[in-house]
Each structure stands twice: as structure tokens, then as C-alpha cells.
Amino acid sequence: MPSDKPRRFTFLLVDRFTMLPFAAAIEPLRLANRASGATLFEWRLVGPLGQHATCSNGARILLDGGLDNDQPAGRDDVVIVCGGTEIAREASKPVLNWLRRQARGGASVGAVCTGAWVLAEAGLLDGRKATIHWENHDGFAEAFPEVDLFRSVFVHDGNRLTAAGGTSSIDLMLHLIAEAHGDQLAAEVADQMLHTAIRTDQDRQRLSIPTRIGVRHPRLSAVITRMEANLEDPISPAQLAADAGMSTRQLERLFRRYLNRSPKRYYMETRLSRARNLLMQTEMSIIEVALASGFSSPSHFSKCYRAQYGSTPYRERGTGAVQKGGTAEA
Template sequence: MPSETPRRFTFLLLNRFTLMPFAAAIEPLRLANRASGVAHFSWRLVGPAGDVATCSNGTSVRLDAGLDSEAPVGRGDVVIVCGGTEIAREATKPVLNWLRRQARGGAAMGAVCTGAWILAEAGLLDGRKATIHWENHDGFAEAFPEVDLFRSVFVHDGNRMTAAGGTASVDLMLHLISETLGDALTAEVADQLLHTTIRSDQDRQRLSIPTRIGVRHPRLSTVIARMEANLEEPISPAQLASDAGMSARQLERLFRRYLNRSPKRYYMETRLARARNLLMQTEMSIIEVALASGFSSPSHFSKCYRALYGSTPYRERGTGSASKAGQV
């Protein structure tokens, strides 16, 4: 039977947090209370500013307390870090120390969107499974190799829980509601949200390759999947074609017909997109970024990067920084 004491969630709203993941996390709790007729869940909002938090679209949300509040997070409570843009800037000493105190006090620790970056910075995801928005995946993996990172919509590892962002928060909360109140009520909450498919921790974040490229061609999808899985050590177009059971000329025609570019060009653009994410989200050196994106020569990397983005990696790093992690 569910406990008569509401399970309390404390949402830590960081500056420039993204509104959708936060709303998608708190609304299922409200609807679960409404559907059951019992306040099984309660929540409060805290933040570094203490009075209001401003999200990435400029909207302000009134907070219940600051981090110096005398009302501590209790054992069994759940802390959810709500992150957003320029997330590395929010890894301040007061925020990290506050999170560590709550974890030592026995609270479960969670995050939505880029909030996982802050939990990792606090050392609270070391040796744990976690996820983060796909756009931040590569930068996070390089910055926090001690975290077992997944590309699923959410991950629940004991008293650690992370959701990738967007509507993934709904799926994480429905999972938690199901653990407390069962599947029938959870389905009722999902219906209220018009959430017609409840995703599990096995579902991946991104659309399938055919949906993303707008083409349903099995061989083309297979080749692109292999490209995306081998960015650090690129596979030659001839080998990709052979492994897909076609000639190099057939592969060339396939890419030209459906994507209006050669396989080599498509592969290059995919690798450079990864490089750009790493430049913006990590403190990796230019040569490290080049190697991680399949370029053995920094000069060749710089030339290709400039041709695609109109700026060199050095200038990009100068105008951006790791503080831009989380441009979601």
C-alpha cells in the first residue's frame, strides 16, 4: 500500500533551465494526486537565487526557497536538478555543496535535461548509470568518463535517476508513479497527458534514422548507422558498401539520390557536427577534438571545419566555451 505520507520532490531550478522538461516532470505528479484523490506526492521549488528562477525562454518561476533554507530535504525525498543552457556555468560551489549535502542526508538524486551535468560535477553519478540529452552526450562522455552513460530516454539506477530532456521527463515520472501507485493509475495519468506511448528505459532518445532523414531504405539506414557508430575511426566508403552488400558505385548513387551528397561528404558532416559539440561543451584541446572526430591532422580538421561552418575550430573555441554546454 502507498505510504500515507506524501513523497516530496524538491526541484532545483538552475538559471536558464529549460521549461518543458521541468513542466513534464511536475505535471504527472499533480495528475497522479488528482486521479487517486489522495496527495501521494508533494513538491517545492528551490534555486540559487532564492526568489525566482528564469528559464531559457525568459519566463520567471517563483521559488519556494533558496539553497540556504532551513527546511532540509528529508531522507526518502527526491531532488530533481533542472538544467538548461550554458549548464557548466551553474556548477557553482554553493550548488554542488548543496547537492552533496542532500545526498549525504539520504535523498534520492535526479536530473532532467542537462541537470545530469551538475550531478556528475558534484561526483554524485560516479560509477552510476545515467543519461543526458543526445546533443550533450559526447561532451558529457568526455568530461565524465566515470559515469556509465546511456542514450535512453531515462535511466533509473537505484537512488539516482536521470531523464534526457523534453518529454522524457514524463516517462521518468510515470515510471516512478507506477512503482508507487501501480500501472492502472499510471495509464490514467498518461491518458490525461495525451501521452499515448509510455516509453521505458530501453527506448532511445532520437528518432529512427529513416524518420530523421525522411527516407525508408534499409541499406541506406544501415550504412548511416555504421557511420554514426564509427566517428572516431571512420570506415572507408568502399568498406561500408561491401559490408552492406553493394558496390561503391551503388552506394554513391544511393546517397546522391536520397541525400543529395556523396557518402564521403555525409560522413564528414556527421563527424564535424560531433567535433562542434565537443568544442562547445568540453575543455578538450583542438587536437583532442580532431582525433575524437576521426581527423589525424589538425590542419585538415581546421580546413574541413571552416569549409562547413565558416570559422576555424580555434575561433569557435574563442567565441564559445565549455560554459556553452547545454544549448538545448
């Protein structure tokens, strides 16, 4: 039953937060107030620096306050961490302690974009369902195995809320608006935002494979799906072809025709992409990254990586390219 008291949201803007998911989270609240003719929601902005926060595009946002003297959120409040690039750097002791204090006070705690990394560092997602931007999924899964990670656009698990980034914040907020004040108000807000397809927690983050590769061929899509699901233990082209009901030569022609590369080359590029994400987002050793990407030999992994990216895994680590937490910009 809706409460007469406005529900308060506190947005924690860490340095280099991403603008789009933050704006997509706060605007539905404003539009809900406007559409209803009442103050259903209130919000404030806080951050470690206290005066302003700089987002990844260089813009600065004025804050309502810092963390030092900030009062804990109430039981009906919602605290949202807005993440962005190089997120692990922002999981400082003051930030983690502040988040734990909000959670102890009974507030719902959530995150958009890479903010889930900070929640996980604080131990607030242990044993919980959560999501994070697809680009950071592999690194997060390796760093926080105690979190039940999903690839959906948002996850609502009790008093824990996570949205993957980009426009997924809209869907999470519409979900909360509908839950508190009905589907009609949520639909009115969606219409105001020209958000014509409200997604649920069952919708996945990335485009379907046919849309992503620009090809609607069921057998090709099925093979690529199997490849993406088996990066750590690659399946041979012959087996992929047999399982798809075609010969190896037919599979080869299919990939050449639509993707201008062999199945082996496509599979290799996909595995190397995963390896690069793990290198950039985790502190896994080179051999652990190699094994997680389907390479049994570190030397072969290094050779293939250099051919693809122009640098060896060791050199990228040595030049400080590793940023645990990743660099998602959505």
C-alpha cells in the same frame, strides 16, 4: 507497498533551466493527485537566487526558497536538478554542496535535461548509470568517464534518476508513479497528458534513422548506423559498400538519390557535427577534438571545419564560443 505519507519532490531550478522538461516532470505529479483523489505527492521549488529562476525562454518562476537555509531532504524525498543552457556555469560551489548534503541525507537525487552535468560535477553519478540530452552526450562522456552513460530516454539506477530532456521527464515520472502506486494510475495520468506511448528505460532518445532522414531504405539506414558508430575511426566508402553488400558506385547512387550528397560528404558532416559539440561542451584541446572526430591532421580538421561552419575551431574557442556543458534546449 504505497505509503500514506505524500512523497515530496524538490525541484532545483538553476538559471536558464529549460521549461519543457521541468513542466513535464511536475505535471504528472499534479495529475496523479487529481486522478487518485489523494495527495500522493508534494513538491517545492528552490534555486540559488532564492526568489525566482529564469528559464531559457525568458519566463520567470517564483521559488519557495533558496539553498542557504534549506533543510536537507528526507530519505523518502526526491531532489531533481532542472538544467538547461550553459549548464557548467550553474555548477557553483553552493549548488554542489547543497546537492551533496541532500544525498548524504538519503534522498534520491536526479536530474532532467542537462542537470545530469551538475550531478556529475558533484560526484553523485560516479560509478552510476545515467543519461543526458543527446546533444550533450559526447561532451559529457569526455568530461565524466567515471559515469556509465546511456542514450536512453531515462535511467533509474537505485537512488539516482536521470531523464534526457524534453518529454522524457513524463516517462520518468510515470515510471515512478507506477512503481509506487501501480500501472493503472500511471496509465490514467498518461491519458490525461495525451501521452499515448509510455516509454521505458530501454527506449532511445532520438528518432530511428529512417524516420530522422525521411527515408525507409534498410541498406542506407545500415550504412548510416555504421557511420555514426565509427566517427573516431572512419570507415572507407568502399568498405561500407562491401559490408552492405553493394558496390561503391551503388552506394554513391543511393546517397545521391535520397540525401543529395555523397557518402563521403555525409560522413564528413556527421563527424564535423560531433566536433562542434565537443568544442562547445568540453575543454578538450583542438587536436583532441580533431582526433575524437576522425581527423589525424589538425590543419585538415581546421580547413574542413571552416568550410562547414564559416569559422575555424581556434577562432570559435577564441571568441568565447566554448561553453562546457553545452546548449541543449530540449
